[in-house]
Amino acid sequence: MRNLTKAFVVLLAAASVADAQTIAITGGRVYTVSGSTIENGTVVIRDGRITQVGQNVAIPADATRIDAGGKWVTPGLINSSTQLGLVEVGLESTTRDVSARGKDAIAAAFTAWAGFNPSSVLLTPARVEGVTTVLIAPSGGLVAGQAAVLDLVSGSLSDMMVRAPAAMVAQLEDKGSANLGARGEMVVKLRELLEDTRAYARRRVEFERAATRPFVASRLDLDAMIPVLDGRLPLVLEVNRSSEIEEALELASAFGIRIIIAGGAEAWMVADKLAAARVPVVTGAMNNIPQSFNSLGARQENAAILRRAGVDVILVGDSGTGDAETFNVRNVKQEAGNAVAYGMTWDDALRGVTLVPARVLGIADRYGSLEAGKVANVVVWSGDPFEFGTRAEHVIVRGREIATPSRQDLLEQRYRTLPPDYRRP
Numbered sequence: 001m002r003n004l005t006k007a008f009v010v011l012l013a014a015a016s017v018a019d020a021q022t023i024a025i026t027g028g029r030v031y032t033v034s035g036s037t038i039e040n041g042t043v044v045i046r047d048g049r050i051t052q053v054g055q056n057v058a059i060p061a062d063a064t065r066i067d068a069g070g071k072w073v074t075p076g077l078i079n080s081s082t083q084l085g086l087v088e089v090g091l092e093s094t095t096r097d098v099s100a101r102g103k104d105a106i107a108a109a110f111t112a113w114a115g116f117n118p119s120s121v122l123l124t125p126a127r128v129e130g131v132t133t134v135l136i137a138p139s140g141g142l143v144a145g146q147a148a149v150l151d152l153v154s155g156s157l158s159d160m161m162v163r164a165p166a167a168m169v170a171q172l173e174d175k176g177s178a179n180l181g182a183r184g185e186m187v188v189k190l191r192e193l194l195e196d197t198r199a200y201a202r203r204r205v206e207f208e209r210a211a212t213r214p215f216v217a218s219r220l221d222l223d224a225m226i227p228v229l230d231g232r233l234p235l236v237l238e239v240n241r242s243s244e245i246e247e248a249l250e251l252a253s254a255f256g257i258r259i260i261i262a263g264g265a266e267a268w269m270v271a272d273k274l275a276a277a278r279v280p281v282v283t284g285a286m287n288n289i290p291q292s293f294n295s296l297g298a299r300q301e302n303a304a305i306l307r308r309a310g311v312d313v314i315l316v317g318d319s320g321t322g323d324a325e326t327f328n329v330r331n332v333k334q335e336a337g338n339a340v341a342y343g344m345t346w347d348d349a350l351r352g353v354t355l356v357p358a359r360v361l362g363i364a365d366r367y368g369s370l371e372a373g374k375v376a377n378v379v380v381w382s383g384d385p386f387e388f389g390t391r392a393e394h395v396i397v398r399g400r401e402i403a404t405p406s407r408q409d410l411l412e413q414r415y416r417t418l419p420p421d422y423r424r425p
Contacts, residue, residue, distance in 0.1 A: 021400055022046045024059045025380060028068025033075055033355045034369035043073060045376040048399035053370050066394055066401075068380050074350065075370055076132025076377030076397065077385075079332045080282055080357040081262065081316035083325045084123060084134050085116040085150075090326065099140030102221060105178045106193060108228075109220035110145030112138040113164055116157050122326060124406040127152040129330035130385060130392040132377040133162065133367060135357075137169050137236070142178040142189055144169040146224065147236070149361055151377065153397050154404070166361045168228050171238035172248060173263065173294060187247045192216050194255050197225040234258040234360070236282070240295040242266035249277050260360060263318070265295035268302045271309035280360045281306055284318030285339035303352070304343030314360060315339055315352035337386030349386065375399075 023045040030041030032053060044052040044059065052058075059065070088095035097115030100107035113136060126134070137147035148164035150157075171177070172186045180186055196215040200222040206212050207219070215222060227233035237248050240263045249270075252259040261267060262282040267274060274281060281303075288300045307313050315336050317324020324331060336349040344352075358368025366375045379385070380394035395402055405413075 022060050022063040024063040025066045025068050028071050028073040030073045032370040045399050048376055050372055050374050050376050072381040074379055075354045076379050077130050077353045078133045078357040079131050079329050080135045080314050082134045082136055082329045085120045087326045098138050103218050105141035106143045106217045106221050107141055107145045108143045108224040112136055112145055113148040118157055121407045123152055124404055126329040128406050130379040131330055132397045140177050163363055167234045167236045169236045172244050173238050197222050197229050201226050231258055234260050236260045236262050238262045240265035242269040245270050266297040268305040271306050275310040280312040282314040282316055284316055284335045285342050287318045300342040303339045307344055307348050312356050313352050314357045333385050
């Protein structure tokens with residue numbers, strides 16, 4: 001048995017060496033994001049990492065060459081608001097693993113990735129269009145739970161994992177989901193949760209002896225909130241109304257926590273305050289129609305106004321239909337293109353789907369730009385990635401080019417040629 005185990009380990013090691021790729025992407029317009037754009041540039045990849053970026057780079061003899069002449073090369077796109085692998089069929093409850101039933105609408109201990117489906121058919125359509133990294137996040141209640149960052153590689157959840165947890169997710173948007181009667185109650189209850197977390201952290205021994213007052217959340221939820229209170233884990237707050245964004249900023253200041261505003265339809269109204277507090281905003285540029293009274297000030301210039309004020313902007317889908325988080329995660333590139341159309345600079349839009357989310361989610365040491373030493377998530381585009389007709393010609397994730405066809409591709413191939421006996425009605 002010991003010899004068999006040893007042989008198995010040797011086979012695994014041999015397989016990993018065989019799987020390792022050396023790739024040289026040559027002659028492209030290379031958008032490093034963290035630095036200047038390199039014309040006729042080369043990106044060298046070995047063993048899953050970028051080793052060289054520049055002009056006149058020595059190309060290893062064993063490298064597989066990808067000719068990027070006339071093409072654009074960027075980091076893989078990061079979509080920071082998805083439910084990929086958590087929702088397969090939106091109206092079928094058995095395929096939805098995105099919401100937990102926590103005590104009093106608080107589910108801070110809920111880890112969304114525990115129900116992730118690595119075989120979801122929705123992963124490939126996102127990847128083949130240049131999205132290589134995603135944040136999967138829960139929803140519902142007052143505090144929905146914890147989100148994780150994944151790479152869209154083949155394999156198990158552990159193979160895909162980049163960082164977990166990456167953020168705690170909560171909302172000040174839907175009082176019904178939080179089981180509350182008034183919008184103002186949501187901030188009050190969130191404040192109570194933070195105060196109880198602080199008391200619990202200081203008096204844990206007494207809590208175990210049942211010698212403390214009752215707390216608003218369970219022991220596990222309070223434990224999960226401690227990293228938020230300590231500033232080690234950001235709190236993503238879904239909120240759209242400008243007055244409630246101001247409430248969120250006051251709450252963050254009072255408790256010294258790091259927050260990220262998600263949605264932020266009216267964030268442009270308080271852009272100066274968000275910039276002063278150094279609070280990033282996760283938003284989009286496709287929606288100028290209010291979804292409710294909470295977003296009467298929605299406008300497509302939102303991202304551009306925020307960025308001009310100095311706010312770090314992360315671009316995601318904001319259609320309000322749910323498709324952007326599940327079926328159309330790939331549309332984040334169109335979101336960026338529309339942000340440019342409504343006043344955002346092209347460079348800021350690219351940063352909003354690469355380096356800015358990487359920095360905000362705590363993975364910028366490995367992701368978000370084309371630099372030596374970083375994880376080799378790289379896309380070669382036929383042209384401007386934010387133009388509708390542009391294709392992702394080569395998608396490289398962790399140093400391996402992945403060209404797995406999506407379900408849509410397979411259906412197109414199947415029905416491109418009809419059977420000879422097919423008769424039109």
